[in-house]
Amino acid sequence: MTSPPADSIRPFRLAIPxxxxxxxxxxxxxxxWPDELPGAGWAYGVPAGYLRDLVRYWRHAYDWRAAEARLNAWPQFTTTVDGAHIHFAHVRSPEPDATPLVLTHGWPGSIAEFLDVVGPLTDPAAHGGDPADAFHVVVPSIPGFGLSGPTTRTGWEAVRVADAWAELMRRLGYERFGTQGGDWGAVISRELGRAHPDRVIGVHLNLLPGAQALTEPTAGELAELGPEERERTLVSWRRWEAWSREGAGYAMLHSTRPQTLAYALTDSPVGQLAWIVEKFREWTDSQELPEEAVDRDQLLTNVMLYWLTGTAGSSARIYYERAHATGRATAPAEPSTAPTALALFPAELHMALRHKADRTDNIVRWTEFDRGGHFAAMEEPDLLVGDVRAFFRQLREKDVD
Known part of the structure; x- marks a missing residue:
């Protein structure tokens, strides 16, 4: 029996033994369990009392089979692109003229980020929306993440992933499509629009890479800005400086020694949980606990997609590959001509600045929300869906004019 060609689309159904x-x-x-200092709270990392409670829930109350069934409600497939195994969901809209849209997660996210947005995006009429705003949605797992499984070759950084997505969409018959993403998904989505402007209708982001204040602004730089942008620049710098000082340890490990880290996270589910849940606490619009912003079961489903696939180490490699990249990935970022929308959620660590965004991207929509954080699709799915719909509607209306 001959094997199917590498570029074939193969049906997939999630069935964990x-x-x-x-x-x-x-x-x-x-x-x-390790010891901890009394009264330390979250200052040294995830507190043992909180994690014990979450592990107890994971062990005795969380229902993976229910989560598995929910994921399996999406038609899922696998294919091979540029030597990498790629898993993706492909949910077609009942509206025949729907706009193709690829949604890309980041780290420590997964396709589980989009559980609450795919339905409203593909079938707006069933969710109180306008059928004209429908999308055919493709939700891939980044190579090395989750159901795509570990990468088997070096070099899988964001630029290569963007090219793989362009090929994936071509195989699915979509010559023109939109993109949406945050975190690494934003890097990949932006690069798709920058490198393939003839194919990308529009780029919707909830994070714009490099648009925050990366250095302390000088008095002269601030003097050139209006009052609101001046204050925003100062806040952006304070956030970036605090992250660089206190929150960047995970990124340094990922960028330098992902294999060493992999042994701990692949062997210990509690270690994997703690490594991820810390970021959901720090990056969401929550006061104390991540569950204030993200549903606990959805958070655990996200963790399960790392644990069950053994992709803690391979997902971290995207940081290493970017830090050690050569060729096109290391070239100075060229401006993107693709129409771009930025949805700004107030708790986002990488606080974008309009004067920087306009230098590098064709910003045609800029929306500031009063709630939400880094994991927008999980925290505020209705706000994100509404902004995605409005952006692509804006592009359609412009085409008609």
Missing amino acids: QGDLDDLHERLDRTR
């Missing part, structure tokens, strides 16, 4: 779930439960039951 019960033995893998039993193994997880046994590991959770045998967790070896």
Whole structure:
């Protein structure tokens, strides 16, 4: 029997063996807990009391089979692009003239980020929207992440992923399409529009790479800005400086020694959980606990997609590959001509500045919200869906004019 060609589209259905779930439960039951300083709170990392409670819920209340069934409601497939195994969901709209749209997650996210937005995007009429705003949605897992499985070759950084997405969309019959993403998904989505402007209708981002204040602004720089942009620049710099001082340790490890880290996170589910949940606490629009911003079960489903696939280390490699890239990926970022929308959520660490964004991107829509953070699709799905719809409607109306 001959094997299907590498560029074939193969149906996929998520079916985790019960033995893998039993193994997880046994590991959770045998967790070896560290000590902690009294009264330290979150200052040294995830507090043991909080994590014990979350692990107890994971072990005894969380229902993976329900999450699996929810994910399997999406038609899913795999293919091979540029030597990498790629998993993706492809949810076609009932509206035949729907706009093709590829949604890209980041780290420590997964396709689970989009569980609450795919339905309203593909079938707006069923969710109180206008059928004209419908999308055919493609949700890939970045190579090295989740159901795409570990990468088997070096070099899979964001530029290469963007080219792979362009090829994936071509295979699906979409010569023209839109993109949306945050975190690494924003880097990939922007690069898609920059490198393939003839194919990308529009780029919708909830983070714009490099548009924050990366150095302390000088008095002269601030004097050139209006009052609101001046204050925003100062806030952006304070956030970036605080992250660089206190929050960048994970990125340094990912960028330098992802393999060493992989042993700990692949062997310990509690270690994997803590590594991810810390970021959901720090990057969401929450006061104390991540569950104030993100549903606990959805958060655990996201963690499960790392744990069950053993992709803690391979997902971290995207940082290493970017830090050690050569060729096109290291060239100075060229401006993007693709029509671009930026949805700004107030708790986003990488606080974009309009005067910087306009230098590098064709910003045609700039929306500031009063709530939400880094994981916009999980925290504020209605706001994100509404802005995506409005952006592509704006582009359609411009084409008609």
